[in-house]
Amino acid sequence: xxxxxxxxxxxxxxxxxxxxxxxxxxxxxxxxxxxxxxxxxxxxxxxxxxxxxxxxxxxxxxxxxxxxxxxxxxxxxxxxxxxxxxxxxxxxxxxxxxxxxxxxxxxxxxxxxxxxxxxxxxxxxxxxxxxxxxxxxxxxxxxxxxxxxxxxxxxxxxxxxxxxxxxxxxxxxxxxxxxxxxxxxxxxxxxxxxxxxxxxxxxxxxxxxxxxxxxxxxxxxxxxxxxxxxxxxxxxxxxxxxxxxxxxxxxxxxxxxxxxxxxxxxxxxxxxxxxxxxxxxxxxxxxxxxxxxxxxxxxxxxxxxxxxxxxxxxxxxxxxxxxxxx
Amino acid sequence: xxxxxxxxxxxxxxxxxxxxxxxxxxxxxxxxxxxxxxxxxxxxxxxxxxxxxxxxxxxxxxxxxxxxxxxxxxxxxxxxxxxxxxxxxxxxxxxxxxxxxxxxxxxxxxxxxxxxxxxxxxxxxxxxxxxxxxxxxxxxxxxxxxxxxxxxxxxxxxxxxxxxxxxxxxxxxxxxxxxxxxxxxxxxxxxxxxxxxxxxxxxxxxxxxxxxxxxxxxxxxxxxxxxxxxxxxxxxxxxxxxxxxxxxxxxxx
Numbered sequence: 001x002x003x004x005x006x007x008x009x010x011x012x013x014x015x016x017x018x019x020x021x022x023x024x025x026x027x028x029x030x031x032x033x034x035x036x037x038x039x040x041x042x043x044x045x046x047x048x049x050x051x052x053x054x055x056x057x058x059x060x061x062x063x064x065x066x067x068x069x070x071x072x073x074x075x076x077x078x079x080x081x082x083x084x085x086x087x088x089x090x091x092x093x094x095x096x097x098x099x100x101x102x103x104x105x106x107x108x109x110x111x112x113x114x115x116x117x118x119x120x121x122x123x124x125x126x127x128x129x130x131x132x133x134x135x136x137x138x139x140x141x142x143x144x145x146x147x148x149x150x151x152x153x154x155x156x157x158x159x160x161x162x163x164x165x166x167x168x169x170x171x172x173x174x175x176x177x178x179x180x181x182x183x184x185x186x187x188x189x190x191x192x193x194x195x196x197x198x199x200x201x202x203x204x205x206x207x208x209x210x211x212x213x214x215x216x217x218x219x220x221x222x223x224x225x226x227x228x229x230x231x232x233x234x235x236x237x238x239x240x241x242x243x244x245x246x247x248x249x250x251x252x253x254x255x256x257x258x259x260x261x262x263x264x265x266x267x268x269x270x271x272x273x274x275x276x277x278x279x280x281x282x283x284x285x286x287x288x289x290x291x292x293x294x295x296x297x298x299x300x301x302x303x304x305x306x307x308x309x310x311x312x313x314x315x316x317x318x319x320x321x322x323x324x325x326x
Numbered sequence: 327x328x329x330x331x332x333x334x335x336x337x338x339x340x341x342x343x344x345x346x347x348x349x350x351x352x353x354x355x356x357x358x359x360x361x362x363x364x365x366x367x368x369x370x371x372x373x374x375x376x377x378x379x380x381x382x383x384x385x386x387x388x389x390x391x392x393x394x395x396x397x398x399x400x401x402x403x404x405x406x407x408x409x410x411x412x413x414x415x416x417x418x419x420x421x422x423x424x425x426x427x428x429x430x431x432x433x434x435x436x437x438x439x440x441x442x443x444x445x446x447x448x449x450x451x452x453x454x455x456x457x458x459x460x461x462x463x464x465x466x467x468x469x470x471x472x473x474x475x476x477x478x479x480x481x482x483x484x485x486x487x488x489x490x491x492x493x494x495x496x497x498x499x500x501x502x503x504x505x506x507x508x509x510x511x512x513x514x515x516x517x518x519x520x521x522x523x524x525x526x527x528x529x530x531x532x533x534x535x536x537x538x539x540x541x542x543x544x545x546x547x548x549x550x551x552x553x554x555x556x557x558x559x560x561x562x563x564x565x566x567x568x569x570x571x572x573x574x575x576x577x578x579x
Contacts, residue, residue: 061425079576089427100336101333113330
């Protein structure tokens with residue numbers, strides 16, 4: 001029992017069988033995932049996949065049709081006061097602030113809601129305004145801010161309270177490259193100190209900071225996996241082969257016949273070989289001897305490392321084909 | 327709670343909602359006493375050669391005129407001011423942002439309602455004090471308890487209108503829907519008042535407060551005459567707030 005409790009407590013977020021039906025569509029269908037404390041966890045999915053709906057349920061803003069959610073060991077009960085909100089902070093996709101407040105006042109409001117000590121919070125607030133380059137706009141009404149400035153202010157509001165769990169919905173979508181770099185740096189540095197649950201469709205950013213990802217599509221979880229494993233499993237199954245130009249057609253036909261090969265496509269002056277899932281090693285080992293045995297001159301054979309974006313689309317594609325993702 | 331109350335006041339003050347309501351009430355507090363006092367002279371400028379006989383203006387007429395105008399135009403403005411109170415924050419996502427923090431739904435609504443009530447009470451009270459002394463300087467004094475009773479009737483009825491608007495703002499999706507529904511109730515309640523004016527139901531009907539404002543100010547009616555509608559109106563206001571809270575607990579943000 002104690003072991004079970006300890007196990008649960010290592011999760012900042014535990015979602016089981018989460019289902020949400022709206023009047024005319026099913027937003028989530030039996031979604032399960034866990035987020036370990038101290039991890040930076042990417043929550044990926046195309047637009048309309050159900051990411052924001054899941055986040056709103058976790059925050060107690062909308063009720064689930066079915067399923068269970070535990071946040072830092074505390075079960076979510078819709079309509080009840082949620083103690084875990086004291087240790088959680090949320091950045092919505094389009095940050096909004098109460099009308100008429102200045103940037104400084106909006107941060108002050110957040111500090112006071114979380115009952116942060118006045119002096120310390122105001123000092124920290126000033127530093128965050130500086131870090132996010134909002135010092136000059138601190139006394140201007142937030143309504144006059146650009147979307148990027150509002151997003152930076154929203155991030156400052158989240159960081160101000162030093163929460164144990166940060167739920168960030170597309171946190172860098174409105175930022176310029178410099179702003180993105182700064183924010184991603186901060187998020188990277190939080191690893192081990194706070195849990196960040198980070199929804200995004202900018203996969204390069206996710207790849208850069210997240211150690212785990214959960215992928216959902218059409219309201220269903222497709223995969224929960226470490227970023228490294230996702231890349232290994234889905235992104236390293238591609239190889240580039242260079243053969244003599246006059247042998248390229250013959251080589252392509254030969255490679256295509258191999259049972260571990262899913263697809264062969266011309267790529268510049270090379271051939272790009274995509275293996276079946278899990279067959280990459282076998283294919284790599286057998287391919288060169290096979291080609292050489294048929295008299296084909298191989299001048300180059302290398303792994304073609306793809307990024308998370310490609311891996312992500314592969315996962316979605318396999319799901320659409322009806323293949324087993326996990 | 328104090329934090330939320332301050333936020334609510336600041337937000338509504340800066341967006342000119344509260345000032346708009348208070349300025350309208352202030353306008354009538356400053357306009358009606360001289361209008362009543364100098365009605366003869368004013369009309370004399372426009373209608374030369376025509377003799378119009380007006381009864382001698384009384385201080386009670388001037389003060390009651392201010393209350394009456396405030397209860398019509400002032401309360402219409404109040405509906406416009408409060409129709410977005412919750413609905414707009416639901417629409418823009420501010421409500422969701424606030425409630426994703428350690429703020430309960432009752433605290434969120436309670437702070438809003440409390441600040442609206444305080445602004446209505448102290449705003450009308452301040453304007454009435456001004457109207458009272460202005461009337462006194464132009465036309466002479468009226469017994470203070472009569473002015474207080476008239477003002478009390480206006481404040482309590484304004485609280486009901488605010489509660490109706492707040493309720494619709496909580497349960498309906500947009501500020502326009504909330505405002506439309508509140509204006510509809512405001513007019514229907516007025517029509518209903520004419521229909522039941524001579525029945526026993528009038529003894530408990532909220533609009534009886536408005537009908538009794540002049541009698542309260544000129545002393546022909548007293549507190550016991552409006553005790554029924556006062557109690558019913560206050561109870562209805564509280565009930566509407568509680569209903570708003572119960573609905574809001576289940577609203578998806």
